[in-house]
Amino acid sequence: MIRYLAKRFGYYAALLLVAVFLAYALSASALGPRSYFEAKQPRPSAASVDRQLTALNLNDHTPVVERFGTWAKDLVLHGDLGRTIHDTSVNDDFGRRVWVSLRLLLIGSVLGMVLGVAGGAWSAVRQYKISDRALTLFSFVLLSTPVFLLALLLKNGAIAAKDATGQEVIPFTGYETPGLAGGIGAHLADWSLHLLLPTLSLALGGLALYSRYQRGTMLDVLGSDYLRTAEAKGLTRNQALIKHGLRTAIIPMSTMFAYSFLGIFTGAAFTETIFGWHGMGEWFIQAINEQDVNSVVAVNLFAAVVVLASGFLADVLTAALDPRVRT
Amino acid sequence: MTTLITEATLPAAEAPAPGGRLRLVLSRLTAAKGVLVGGTIVLLLFLLAFGGPFITHWDYATPDYSALRQPPSGTHWFGTNGLGQDVFAQTVRGLQKSLIIGLLVALFSTVVASLVGACAGYFGGWIDRGLTFLVDLLLVFPSFLIITIISPKLKGAGWIAFVVLLAAFNWMITARVIRSMTRSLREREFVRAAQFMGVHPLRIIVRHILPNVASFLITDATVAVGGAVMSETALSYFGFGVRAPDVSLGTLLAAGTDQAPVFPWLFYFAAGLLVLFVLAINLIGDGLRDALDPTTEAARPARTSRSSK
Amino acid sequence: MITDLIESRDLLEVKELAVDFGAAPAVRGVDLRLKRGETLGIVGESGSGKSVTALAVLGLLPGSASVRGSVRLEGRELVGLPNRELAKIRGNKIAMVFQDPLSAFTPVYRIGDQIVEALRIHQSLDRAAARKRAAELLDLVGIPEPERALDNFPHEFSGGMRQRAMIAMAIANDPDILLADEPTTALDVTIQAQVLDVLRKAQRETGAALVLVSHDLGVIAGMADRVAVMYAGRVVETAGVDELFARPRHPYTLGLIGAVPRLDTGGGPLVPIPGNPAALGDLPPGCPFAARCPLVQDRCRTAEPPLAGTDGHLAACVRADELAERRPAPSEVYPVPTVPPPAVSVPREEREQVLRVTGLTKTFPVLKGTVFKRRVGDVYAVDGVELDIRHGETLGLVGESGSGKSTTLFELLRLGRPESGRIELLGQDTAGLDRAGAHKLRADIQIVFQDPMASLDPRLPIGDVIAEPLLAQHAPRELIARRVPELLRQVGLEPAHAERYPHQFSGGQRQRISIARALAVQPRLLVLDEPVSALDVSVQAGVLNLLQQLKAELGLAYLFVSHDLSVIRHLSDRVSVMYLGRTVESGSVEAVFEQPRHPYTRALLSAVPLPDPPAERARTRVLLAGDPPSPTERQTGCRFRTRCQVYAALDADRRGRCEQQAPPLAQAAPGRDHAAACHYPEA
Numbered sequence A: 001m002i003r004y005l006a007k008r009f010g011y012y013a014a015l016l017l018v019a020v021f022l023a024y025a026l027s028a029s030a031l032g033p034r035s036y037f038e039a040k041q042p043r044p045s046a047a048s049v050d051r052q053l054t055a056l057n058l059n060d061h062t063p064v065v066e067r068f069g070t071w072a073k074d075l076v077l078h079g080d081l082g083r084t085i086h087d088t089s090v091n092d093d094f095g096r097r098v099w100v101s102l103r104l105l106l107i108g109s110v111l112g113m114v115l116g117v118a119g120g121a122w123s124a125v126r127q128y129k130i131s132d133r134a135l136t137l138f139s140f141v142l143l144s145t146p147v148f149l150l151a152l153l154l155k156n157g158a159i160a161a162k163d164a165t166g167q168e169v170i171p172f173t174g175y176e177t178p179g180l181a182g183g184i185g186a187h188l189a190d191w192s193l194h195l196l197l198p199t200l201s202l203a204l205g206g207l208a209l210y211s212r213y214q215r216g217t218m219l220d221v222l223g224s225d226y227l228r229t230a231e232a233k234g235l236t237r238n239q240a241l242i243k244h245g246l247r248t249a250i251i252p253m254s255t256m257f258a259y260s261f262l263g264i265f266t267g268a269a270f271t272e273t274i275f276g277w278h279g280m281g282e283w284f285i286q287a288i289n290e291q292d293v294n295s296v297v298a299v300n301l302f303a304a305v306v307v308l309a310s311g312f313l314a315d316v317l318t319a320a321l322d323p324r325v326r327t
Numbered sequence B: 001m002t003t004l005i006t007e008a009t010l011p012a013a014e015a016p017a018p019g020g021r022l023r024l025v026l027s028r029l030t031a032a033k034g035v036l037v038g039g040t041i042v043l044l045l046f047l048l049a050f051g052g053p054f055i056t057h058w059d060y061a062t063p064d065y066s067a068l069r070q071p072p073s074g075t076h077w078f079g080t081n082g083l084g085q086d087v088f089a090q091t092v093r094g095l096q097k098s099l100i101i102g103l104l105v106a107l108f109s110t111v112v113a114s115l116v117g118a119c120a121g122y123f124g125g126w127i128d129r130g131l132t133f134l135v136d137l138l139l140v141f142p143s144f145l146i147i148t149i150i151s152p153k154l155k156g157a158g159w160i161a162f163v164v165l166l167a168a169f170n171w172m173i174t175a176r177v178i179r180s181m182t183r184s185l186r187e188r189e190f191v192r193a194a195q196f197m198g199v200h201p202l203r204i205i206v207r208h209i210l211p212n213v214a215s216f217l218i219t220d221a222t223v224a225v226g227g228a229v230m231s232e233t234a235l236s237y238f239g240f241g242v243r244a245p246d247v248s249l250g251t252l253l254a255a256g257t258d259q260a261p262v263f264p265w266l267f268y269f270a271a272g273l274l275v276l277f278v279l280a281i282n283l284i285g286d287g288l289r290d291a292l293d294p295t296t297e298a299a300r301p302a303r304t305s306r307s308s309k
Numbered sequence C: 001m002i003t004d005l006i007e008s009r010d011l012l013e014v015k016e017l018a019v020d021f022g023a024a025p026a027v028r029g030v031d032l033r034l035k036r037g038e039t040l041g042i043v044g045e046s047g048s049g050k051s052v053t054a055l056a057v058l059g060l061l062p063g064s065a066s067v068r069g070s071v072r073l074e075g076r077e078l079v080g081l082p083n084r085e086l087a088k089i090r091g092n093k094i095a096m097v098f099q100d101p102l103s104a105f106t107p108v109y110r111i112g113d114q115i116v117e118a119l120r121i122h123q124s125l126d127r128a129a130a131r132k133r134a135a136e137l138l139d140l141v142g143i144p145e146p147e148r149a150l151d152n153f154p155h156e157f158s159g160g161m162r163q164r165a166m167i168a169m170a171i172a173n174d175p176d177i178l179l180a181d182e183p184t185t186a187l188d189v190t191i192q193a194q195v196l197d198v199l200r201k202a203q204r205e206t207g208a209a210l211v212l213v214s215h216d217l218g219v220i221a222g223m224a225d226r227v228a229v230m231y232a233g234r235v236v237e238t239a240g241v242d243e244l245f246a247r248p249r250h251p252y253t254l255g256l257i258g259a260v261p262r263l264d265t266g267g268g269p270l271v272p273i274p275g276n277p278a279a280l281g282d283l284p285p286g287c288p289f290a291a292r293c294p295l296v297q298d299r300c301r302t303a304e305p306p307l308a309g310t311d312g313h314l315a316a317c318v319r320a321d322e323l324a325e326r327r328p329a330p331s332e333v334y335p336v337p338t339v340p341p342p343a344v345s346v347p348r349e350e351r352e353q354v355l356r357v358t359g360l361t362k363t364f365p366v367l368k369g370t371v372f373k374r375r376v377g378d379v380y381a382v383d384g385v386e387l388d389i390r391h392g393e394t395l396g397l398v399g400e401s402g403s404g405k406s407t408t409l410f411e412l413l414r415l416g417r418p419e420s421g422r423i424e425l426l427g428q429d430t431a432g433l434d435r436a437g438a439h440k441l442r443a444d445i446q447i448v449f450q451d452p453m454a455s456l457d458p459r460l461p462i463g464d465v466i467a468e469p470l471l472a473q474h475a476p477r478e479l480i481a482r483r484v485p486e487l488l489r490q491v492g493l494e495p496a497h498a499e500r501y502p503h504q505f506s507g508g509q510r511q512r513i514s515i516a517r518a519l520a521v522q523p524r525l526l527v528l529d530e531p532v533s534a535l536d537v538s539v540q541a542g543v544l545n546l547l548q549q550l551k552a553e554l555g556l557a558y559l560f561v562s563h564d565l566s567v568i569r570h571l572s573d574r575v576s577v578m579y580l581g582r583t584v585e586s587g588s589v590e591a592v593f594e595q596p597r598h599p600y601t602r603a604l605l606s607a608v609p610l611p612d613p614p615a616e617r618a619r620t621r622v623l624l625a626g627d628p629p630s631p632t633e634r635q636t637g638c639r640f641r642t643r644c645q646v647y648a649a650l651d652a653d654r655r656g657r658c659e660q661q662a663p664p665l666a667q668a669a670p671g672r673d674h675a676a677a678c679h680y681p682e683a
Ligand SMILES: Nc1ncnc2c1ncn2[C@@H]1O[C@H](COP(=O)(O)OP(=O)(O)O)[C@@H](O)[C@H]1O
Pocket: C021, C025, C026, C027, C044, C045, C046, C047, C048, C049, C050, C051, C052, C053, C062, C064, C280
């Protein structure tokens, strides 16, 4: 089992390496930091632009492979992600923003998973009953609403609430109230309130997706021989469903989580931008508009690591849940 | 001749007329209410998108200076925006563009996915390993990131380049499913039989493999239309997709967002049509899945647009 | 009252049990009674309602089923009992053993934990005590090292072991009744014999009554005290086991008995029951068997005959008394096809050699790794196979699952250079063939697969299916247009069916389509991989008759693979027995079946149940121990050693030979067509 996981890990490392190089090559050639400097007022001389670009390891006259080499060496030796186009440290930005994003990503996806699995299993057991149909319709509507639109709708709702009551009932910008006085309790409450809408816009999509999927795997299990065996032993239907049914039906979900993380990550980028969170997603969009190659690569690296980590986690989870893949 | 006891007389229950399969599918389709409802909605939306420009005399770009930010009325059905442009004409035009993009992306990506998946699954070996690595590699990055990086470069090439870009990052998951379906089909006896008869591999793929994954492909392509429309709107919303002077649902939403609380018609008509369309597509996809593949009704996950987005 | 007293002796009493799924009936009024300690066998074709009846007794049917009638356990009504009450009875008073032991265990829990759970539901035991008891149970059903086996997962067990464990779990709470639904259908004969033995033992230990559901008349003959025959959702005949086999009173029972090929008699055509099992959805009024019954009369179609009769022998047929009186043989009642004399009558030695295989091997790598696969071992799937087929002859290839039969076939059909050994097809060494030569030779060797559902592309009309080999051989269009209807007629279907799709045919018909496809290019050798094992006996008989007839008419040679020795005996001229990838015995059918030389062949033959209760009881059995060893290690010496009953009885001196030298396939006597690979063969 350890061997199996070690092998998966090796594969992911190889993927990561190739992927990061491709991301670097793509960003470095598609973006034009030179034009960013040339557009400055007053227009700097060609030599000075060249000097600045070289200092930032962004000079397009240096071959991409060489620039990548410099970047990778700094990263491996010093853990240094390079300089932004404003000549500040990418690491600083990264360090600040990564927690903002992770908070949203983790809470949003875990909440979506738990609710989705529970809802899907429940829906399957009550197949074709009113509650099943209601949940199905609800998921379909949610699945047909792009994340950014869902976020916008939630935000508009909050704005409407504010306009109606004259005060901000549910905050819809940023992740904390600036300059809030009070103890840790007040801060925690403030954070949770700020988390509410962005998390919802991520979790609701997850809930819809996972519940559909879980409903399918659970329906499979409902007709299985071993569930019948469990009942033939003398377990009641509900005991058998939970102990033997749900336990088995949850296995394929782990792969599903890994796949859908891509979508959630993208969704998080939109959500951050819409709710004014200074996270990785917002940074990415801003960096592209500023032709900031190193920042773009940093976000890509983050995305690749998160996606692969979730893939690896899914493998671990599958191995833990399913004795058949362990041998 | 000997008195061979034949089984020639099929019992009535087992002998639907030739072409029974098609009829079976059709009867199941009509039985699935989702397909009927979804199909009607999609049809109406297409009518609206392509017939709409002919029933209004307003052009989507020409401003009416006498009506700035007017709410819906008899003259301007969906109202006007800050420039005095007719929102109905704009929405219809945007819907048209979004639908075309969605259809094309789904078509391209399904073709690529089925070819790559079937070849990887059927031939195995190095072809398989190479293609699988490629798929995994493309899956490591949210395609959104790549598209946003590349799309500023394509400014001049217009929305067709955008379609190609979307399709290029939208086929991987389908290809994976096709690959694993092909792998199990390859072990099936009818494929083995064809191999032993000396049928050419490419012919086996075309004649035996692809028709047997067709029901999945059709369903998947349907759902992919919805997914592509969602991707399109999201990217256009952030300025990385369709650009002015073209309009799509995404650009309309982007333009209307800030004014939504005060001038809701600038936002909610486009938003509503978007959700309605994708919902209808998902309903059709779900119904198709049941109708085409009754045996695995529950086995296959509800692959809805979200997972391809 | 007296009837009350008699009734109260019944442990289980099923009356008028009927089950519908929506509008479609599945069981239509079943009456059964079971006494303490007795074994009731239920036989019938698939879909006749055996499983549904068994599940209905326990209340285990899905919610879509509606159950009517009555099921009384010691006088207590079970139908309509709330789930909580039923749960107390399930696994405690009535326990169940299912058909497929792989899917019947929850894959994610250890065997031990699942048995412990069964124990602790009904008994107040602590974990340790329950575990100890579970180990005792595993020991009882003959699982080696029970303490360790407790910690295995289901997928780590072989099929036979799983079924033993399933029985152990079923008897955990000393039930009064064991319901076993086709408990050995998924297993090989030697393993089936073991499991049936375990069932008998379990019954002895617990004193439970056994309800044994099976489609195999042989199994029923050997196990049951009384038998109920089911057709179209009803019991059509019930009697004591000897009485039923000796004097069947229902034409259906008579037909079933006539349709089974038997190990103890060879040759001759079988009695196929015409038509297909009745579709329960729209039964015409009257006797449900009327459409297939050779004795049908007008009165049969008016009302469904009730189950009636004297001295415990009941039958649901208006002509039961006649049959009871006349006692005809199956062939007197059912029309039997006459098989024409063989097309070739020259002695064997003078006939043309069609296939000759010597020393064939095939190894598969055991791969590990996701991206860069590494070889971590080998499976010796085929390791020394010898075959010899001449014109107009049928060679039966027998062996347990996993013994390498299908791999052998695929190696032949590949028409390439074998890993080692030599394949000669129609005098041509396949190792020396170029692409064009191989392609041409493909027309001479064709295959029919086991699973009639999987072997036809569901998306092609059968006309195209049959035309495929012709297309592959680039046959002209006119020829194809002429051949397809001809072939359909030849296998007993109608040319008009060419437009239909495979799912519109029954299993037997689909197998006929497969045969037509194989015959399309007029092959010389037809390879048949378990062609009838997925079919019901009554349908199987028809297909076997067809094969015999085609062989006689067309002068084909068959390589017929089967795990069913009765079928082999019935159809073949010569037979070849495989064990762990190796040919261990071969020769003419009479020689091998009447004087088996290899201990394995003897064990195999004795494991096949006979559909004849007195004969079955009188037999002495050679029970093989354990499962075949894994083919991933190549042993020195004889590979049957681990299970060989002869070896077990040898002294250490003589054992040495078995341990060190691999026995070669040696002829019994010069010039005799009978060879065995054993150092100490019989006779
Ligand atoms: N869950 C179910 N839903 C609908 N029909 C069923 C179900 N289970 C069994 N049947 C039908 O009931 C009939 C009897 O089946 P079964 O008892 O399994 O037969 P047997 O065990 O004799 O092969 C068949 O026609 C089968 O299709």
